Amino acid sequence: MKRLSRSVRRAGFYLLLAAIVFYALFPFYWAIVSSFKTGSALFEVEFLPRRPELENYVMLFVEQPFARNILNSVIVAGGATAISLVLATLSAFALARYSLRGERAVLFGILIVSMFPQIAVLAGLFELIRALGLYNALTGLILSYLLLTLPFTVWVLTAFMRDFPRELEEAAIVDGAGPLRTLIDIVVPIVAPALAATGLLAFIVAWNEFLFALTFTLTEEQRTVPVAIALITGATAYELPWGRIMAASVIVTVPLIILVLILQRRIVSGLTAGALKG
Amino acid sequence: MTAQPARSLPRRELGARRRRAGWLFLLPMLGALVFVGGWPLYRTISFSFTNATLVRLGNSTFIGLENYLFLFQDPLWWRAVANTLVFTFVSVGLETVLGLIIALALNAHLPGRGLLRAAILIPWAIPTVVSAQMWGWMLHDLYGVVNAALIALGVIGDPWAWLADPALMMASVIAVDVWKTTPFVALLILAALQTLPDELYEAARVDGARAWQIFVSITLPLIRPALMVAIIFRGLDAMRVFDVIYVLTGNNENTASMSIYARQQLVDFQDVGFGSAAATCLFLIIAILAVMIITAGRVHVPAAEARS
Numbered sequence: 001m002k003r004l005s006r007s008v009r010r011a012g013f014y015l016l017l018a019a020i021v022f023y024a025l026f027p028f029y030w031a032i033v034s035s036f037k038t039g040s041a042l043f044e045v046e047f048l049p050r051r052p053e054l055e056n057y058v059m060l061f062v063e064q065p066f067a068r069n070i071l072n073s074v075i076v077a078g079g080a081t082a083i084s085l086v087l088a089t090l091s092a093f094a095l096a097r098y099s100l101r102g103e104r105a106v107l108f109g110i111l112i113v114s115m116f117p118q119i120a121v122l123a124g125l126f127e128l129i130r131a132l133g134l135y136n137a138l139t140g141l142i143l144s145y146l147l148l149t150l151p152f153t154v155w156v157l158t159a160f161m162r163d164f165p166r167e168l169e170e171a172a173i174v175d176g177a178g179p180l181r182t183l184i185d186i187v188v189p190i191v192a193p194a195l196a197a198t199g200l201l202a203f204i205v206a207w208n209e210f211l212f213a214l215t216f217t218l219t220e221e222q223r224t225v226p227v228a229i230a231l232i233t234g235a236t237a238y239e240l241p242w243g244r245i246m247a248a249s250v251i252v253t254v255p256l257i258i259l260v261l262i263l264q265r266r267i268v269s270g271l272t273a274g275a276l277k278g
Numbered sequence: 279m280t281a282q283p284a285r286s287l288p289r290r291e292l293g294a295r296r297r298r299a300g301w302l303f304l305l306p307m308l309g310a311l312v313f314v315g316g317w318p319l320y321r322t323i324s325f326s327f328t329n330a331t332l333v334r335l336g337n338s339t340f341i342g343l344e345n346y347l348f349l350f351q352d353p354l355w356w357r358a359v360a361n362t363l364v365f366t367f368v369s370v371g372l373e374t375v376l377g378l379i380i381a382l383a384l385n386a387h388l389p390g391r392g393l394l395r396a397a398i399l400i401p402w403a404i405p406t407v408v409s410a411q412m413w414g415w416m417l418h419d420l421y422g423v424v425n426a427a428l429i430a431l432g433v434i435g436d437p438w439a440w441l442a443d444p445a446l447m448m449a450s451v452i453a454v455d456v457w458k459t460t461p462f463v464a465l466l467i468l469a470a471l472q473t474l475p476d477e478l479y480e481a482a483r484v485d486g487a488r489a490w491q492i493f494v495s496i497t498l499p500l501i502r503p504a505l506m507v508a509i510i511f512r513g514l515d516a517m518r519v520f521d522v523i524y525v526l527t528g529n530n531e532n533t534a535s536m537s538i539y540a541r542q543q544l545v546d547f548q549d550v551g552f553g554s555a556a557a558t559c560l561f562l563i564i565a566i567l568a569v570m571i572i573t574a575g576r577v578h579v580p581a582a583e584a585r586s
Contacts, residue, residue, distance in 0.1 A: 013383070017394065020380055024398045027457065030423055031412045045426040083310075091307040098300035106304065108572070113315045115568050117518035119537040120561035123325050123544055123554045124318025127335050147314045154307060179299035208405035210521040211537075215545060226407040230525050242415050249408040260403040261396050268395070268465055 028253065035246035042243050056247035065221050066248065069228040073252075076138050076213075076224055077206035080145035084153045085199050087146075089191075092157035093183050097169065107158070114151035118211050121147065129216055136218040144212045149202040156201070160194035161187065197266035200259060207256070225252045319561070325554035332548035345555035355556065357531055358539035361448065365523075365535060366516040369452045369459075374509055376456065377463030382493075384464070385471045395468070402461035410525035413454040417441055444532045451533050455522050459515075463508045470504030471497070510571055517564050536560040 034042060036052035060066045095103055125144050126135075134140030164187060172182040188195070213224045223231070229248045232241060260267060326345055330338035349355050384394055401409065416423050417440035425437040440450040474497070482492045498505075520537040527533045529542050540560060544553030 013386070016379075016383055020383060021394065021397050023457070024401055024461070027409070027412045027416060028400060028404065030416060034415060043421040045423055087307040087310060090303040094300035094303035098296050100297060100300045100304075106308070110311070111572070112565065112568065113311055115514055115564055116315060116319065117537060117557070117560050117564055119518065119520065119540045119544075119557045120322055121315060121318035122322070122541065122557065123330075123550050124321030125314065127321055128314075128318055130335075143314060146310050150307060150310060179296065179303070183303075204403065208407070210405075210407050210524075211541070215541075226405050226521075229405075229411060230407045242418070242421075245411050246415060249404075249412055253404050253408055256403045256405075257400055260399050264392070264396050264399055267399070268469065 028257075031246045031249050031253075034243060035250050038243055056241075056243040057251070060244055060247055060251070064228070064232070066228060066251075068221055069223050069225050070252070072138055072222065073207055073225040076141045076145065077203050079138075079142040080149050080206040081199050081202045083142070084146060084149040084202050085195060087150060088153035088157050088198070089183070089188065089195065091154050092161050093179075093187060095154070095158045096161035096164070097187075107155075110151045110154055113147070114155070116147070118148075122211070122215060125212070126215065135216060136222050138222065140216050141213060141224065144216060145206045145209060148205050148209060152205070153198050153202050156198045157191070157194065160191055160198075164190060193266060197263060200263055200267065204256065207252075322554045322561075323558050325550050326558045328551045330550040330554075332545070332550055335550060338551065341551070345552045346559075348552065349555050349559065354531055354534075355539060358534050358536050361533060362517060362519070362535045362537075364448060365452060365455070365519060365533075366513055369455045370509060370512045370516055372452070372456045373460045373463045373512060374505070376460045377467055377508065378505075380460065380464040381467035381471055382497075384468055395465075398461045398464060400461075401458050402465075404458070406458060406521040407525050409458045410454055410522045413450075413457070414441065414526055417450055441527055447527050447530065447532045451523055451526055454526060455516070455519070458522070459512065463512060466504055466508040467501060470501040474500055514564055514568060517567075518560065536563075 033047065033049055035056050036049045036054070037046075038053050038055045041049060041051070094100065095107065100106075125147075129135050129140040129144065132140070132143075134143065168186055168190070169182055172186050177185065208226060209224075210226045210230065213227045214230070217223050217227065220228070225248075229245060229252070232245050232248065325335075325338070327340055327342060328338040329341050329344075380398060384391060384398070404412075417425075419425065419437050419439040419442065422437075422440070424440065425434070428434045429437065438446060440446050478496060478500075479492060482496055487495075518537050519535050520541070523533050523535055523538055524541075529538055529546070534542070536556065537560065540553050540556035542553075543549050543556060547553070
């Protein structure tokens with residue numbers, strides 16, 4: 001009797017796991033399937049396309065500047081990530097290793113900035129970007145994305161750098177190395193894995209951003225991928241080209257998923273570092 | 279944390295040098311945040327007291343609290359406030375419950391746990407706009423797979439208009455948000471669960487405690503800090519929701535959040551003064567909540583990502 005109830009519970013548990021996996025993966029699977037369907041096949045529920053076609057993928061690049069959109073996203077997300085990592089490494093080193101007066105105030109301020117609703121800075125940023133002549137330009141987006149990527153990279157890197165063994169740093173000081181030398185030669189190589197994880201998270205934040213990109217760009221050529229995908233239109237205004245939207249979705253998601261799978265351990269530690277250690 | 283300078287150097291001189299270097303290191307980051315955060319926020323608040331429009335941002339006139347008075351008389355604004363609160367409470371509530379279930383399931387010792395964890399990371403990595411479009415297609419009233427499945431199972435007779443029926447729109451938007459952000463909550467809880475020692479459970483089990491009792495009296499209190507962090511962070515994030523609603527249902531009043539309302543005024547109607555007043559209200563609500571939580575609860579909120 002006891003054994004039976006145990007195996008029933010075991011079956012129930014595996015059923016739960018299967019449900020979780022199905023719930024997490026099915027929407028993406030359905031996007032992949034739909035992206036290979038064209039015409040009337042799209043409107044039939046088929047779990048494997050009978051005649052898979054690449055038309056949606058081809059049209060995305062022929063009829064729209066989708067390649068350009070991808071390049072834009074890479075430039076913008078890469079630029080914002082690179083700048084954030086440099087600025088955040090410097091400040092995280094100071095925040096984690098030096099006991100500065102006002103350190104708590106700085107961390108508190110960063111925390112508040114990270115909670116800013118984007119809409120609250122939209123008008124002011126629009127004015128700033130236009131005054132700098134960066135409206136409809138990728139540099140304008142890089143600039144505005146610092147608001148999203150910088151607070152969180154500082155926070156996570158500070159948490160990581162607090163774990164750094166003090167002795168190594170002291171040895172460098174005794175050797176006469178200045179603070180910048182110590183940071184570059186000793187600290188950065190050791191926290192490099194944390195930098196990679198934090199950088200990836202920042203890249204994803206910038207890659208996925210929508211509101212600023214929607215507001216600060218005008219032409220199709222300057223759009224980033226999320227805006228391009230949100231604003232894809234078909235031959236008529238009443239008919240959304242779902243197959244093409246799904247193809248675009250698959251293209252931008254696959255690289256992210258591969259990165260996440262490769263670096264998943266690091267990502268989890270990066271996501272939780274701020275929360276549990278902070 | 280007190281600095282322990284190397285003994286061979288004069289303590290005071292080293293301290294002063296380090297402080298100078300420390301502030302020099304902080305300066306570029308602080309400058310950047312003031313430039314792209316502090317200043318634009320100040321300008322938005324200033325705009326909210328003027329009649330600025332998108333075409334004449336520069337030469338606007340001060341009109342005092344007029345924008346705010348109009349805002350508080352607009353039933354659509356209060357509708358947006360209500361929508362935002364419903365969205366926040368329901369989606370964060372569901373995410374917490376589902377996140378707990380998923381985290382507990384993944385915490386069990388079983389082969390392929392890494393793969394399972396990777397699977398639940400996928401919704402989190404997908405851009406919000408993409409997940410909204412994917413679900414928009416699945417929830418399509420005529421050709422969507424959700425209607426097809428529910429009809430085949432006999433749950434519903436006729437297809438439901440998930441994204442057009444006023445009674446269903448908010449539920450659909452919440453369902454998409456829950457799918458996308460539950461992994462974040464689950465991962466935070468899972469990380470907390472994995473810090474708990476196994477001996478704890480064994481001791482309880484020896485005492486004859488049931489699984490449910492162990493969960494309520496041992497597990498839950500121990501992961502409470504992580505759970506609170508996840509809830510607070512998700513709650514503040516949900517208050518400013520924009521992407522998922524904008525892509526799924528546009529500016530429709532049945533789902534419009536405060537951010538959607540403010541952006542529509544700012545950009546679509548080009549009324550920068552009025553839109554800024556709405557944006558400032560949202561900022562004040564979030565700022566007051568955040569300061570209350572951080573100071574009163576003494577909870578450290580992560581600046582980690584969940585924004586996308």
